[in-house]
Structures are given as structure tokens and as C-alpha cells.
């Protein structure tokens with residue numbers, strides 16, 4: 454069975470913004486609880502979409518009490534401070550991603566430095582790194598804004614917070630069923646970018662804070678956690694998830710792991726950047742970060758299983774055992 458928002462009468466989906474490669478962003482409204490989840494990208498057109506959606510759902514700004522955000526990426530969190538301010542509502546996020554919005558200006562500077570250093574560690578050449586930084590434009594967000602920090606298992610506005618790391622370090626999902634019941638009217642899990650209908654969420658390049666962790670290992674655990682939920686899963690882009698979508702994403706990652714090993718066989722020793730170029734061809738713009746990050750995440754997971762050896766740290770370089 455596919456899962457779609459039409460199955461959950463207490464929830465309204467609003468398509469916000471122009472769409473990204475993953476599909477149009479989904480803001481979800483729970484009018485009875487005064488909740489808006491992932492209000493959308495920080496653009497005027499998305500703001501207009503959101504206002505129209507609130508009106509359709511008969512949810513007035515005064516009645517919005519909580520703005521909940523699954524992760525720090527601007528296409529999800531971008532309108533959150535503006536909406537929280539206009540509605541005098543509480544903005545809340547997972548505690549690990551919260552600082553990136555709460556302290557946006559300073560965290561952005563730190564992120565750019567970290568992104569550059571990380572891409573160099575992955576073996577990306579200086580001109581490719583410079584092009585990524587050049588294309589990374591600041592979002593129109595306040596320099597700082599109060600954000601309530603949520604931990605795994607917390608409840609807010611009757612929703613349960615589920616830590617779902619991988620795509621970002623502090624990604625969370627929100628479950629609206631009472632104690633995990635698949636309540637036909639209200640039960641759903643808002644999964645943000647943890648599970649998407651057509652794209653496989655980027656892991657490794659979409660949050661360089663994950664570099665010192667095993668983001669792919671964490672992400673595979675996230676998939677298992679979400680797969681066990683009885684409620685319909687509602688994605689942060691698009692409307693509908695196929696019943697076997699999680700299985701499909703998992704097998705995509707298995708296939709990619711095999712391709713990473715095959716690429717390493719031909720190249721070794723090799724950096725994540727070299728493996729990414731072998732796998733994805735010429736990488737430019739933001740794909741430098743995403744592609745090399747994806748290869749790095751696979752190599753890290755392989756290293757955890759002792760299936761590859763790290764032979765150098767700067768740039769990080771791998772060999773088959």
C-alpha cells in the first residue's frame with residue numbers, strides 16, 4: 454500500500470515553493486493542534502503558498518502555536534522563523550540541528566569553513582571547492598532566532614519526536630499517532646527528507662558535520678526505525694510514498710556500495726573524490742559536495758565493516774584489504 458496524505462483526514466498538505474530536484478516541498482498542517490511542520494523555503498512565493506494553504510485549512514495565524522522543523526536545510530526551515538514570528542508561535546527542532554537556525558549567521562560561517570575543509574579532506578581540488586563556496590548563497594533568515602530544542606522521545610503538541618539522523622546529523626521525524634497507534638484519523642509520521650518518493654536522500658554531503666560519524670550506518674538504522682512504524686509515512690517533498698520505498702532506498706545503497714568497491718578496485722589507492730568522479734562522472738557546483746560526500750559515506754561504512762582500509766588521512770585515502 455502506498456502512503457499519502459489523503460489517508461490522514463486530520464492533516465493538510467500545502468505544496469510550497471517552486472520545487473527542488475526532490476519535488477515540491479510539503480508543508481503539513483495539523484489544524485486541530487495548531488501545528489505547522491516544515492513551512493518551506495524562504496521565498497515570497499512559498500510564503501504566499503503557505504498563507505493560501507493556512508486559509509484553505511481554516512488555520513488562522515493566531516491559532517498556529519507550534520512550527521516544527523525536521524532538519525536545518527533552507528527548503529524546510531527557511532520560512533520557520535518568519536511564520537513563528539508572525540504567529541507568535543514556538544519554533545522547535547531536533548537539538549542537534551536547532552543551532553544552525555537559532556544562530557544562523559555565525560553557524561553559516563562555521564559551516565562554510567567546515568564544508569571547504571571537509572571537501573579538501575575528501576580530495577576535491579581547490580577550484581571545485583571554491584566553486585561550491587561561490588554558489589552557496591546566504592538565505593534571508595534572521596541572524597539569530599529562539600528555537601526550542603527537542604530530544605528523541607520528547608513530545609510536543611502531542612507529537613512524538615523521533616531522531617532520524619543520516620541526511621543531516623540532527624534530522625528528526627514527528628509522529629502524530631497516540632503512542633505509536635495507527636489512528637486512522639490522525640496517525641502519521643512526518644519524515645522530512647529521511648524518505649523521499651523519487652530521490653534517494655543525500656547522505657554524507659548534505660551535512661558535513663556527519664564526516665566524523667558513520668552517516669550511512671546511521672541512515673540505514675533510521676530507515677529500519679521508520680519501517681517499523683505502523684502509521685503512514687508522509688514525505689517532506691511530494692505527496693506519496695510507495696509501500697516498498699524504504700526497501701528500494703536500501704537496495705539502492707547496497708548497489709552503490711558495490712559500485713564503490715568496484716571503483717576502488719580500479720583506482721586504488723583512492724580518495725572519496727576520485728571514487729565519486731569514477732561513479733558520477735564530471736562533478737560541478739553543489740554536486741562536488743554531494744557526490745564526494747556520498748562516496749565518503751560509503752567508504753566510511755565499508756571501513757567500519759573492515760571491507761576497506763584507510764591508508765592516509767589528508768586527503769583521506771582508501772585501499773582494499
Ligand SMILES: [Zn+2]
Pocket residue numbers: 524526620646659
Ligand atoms: Zn534536506
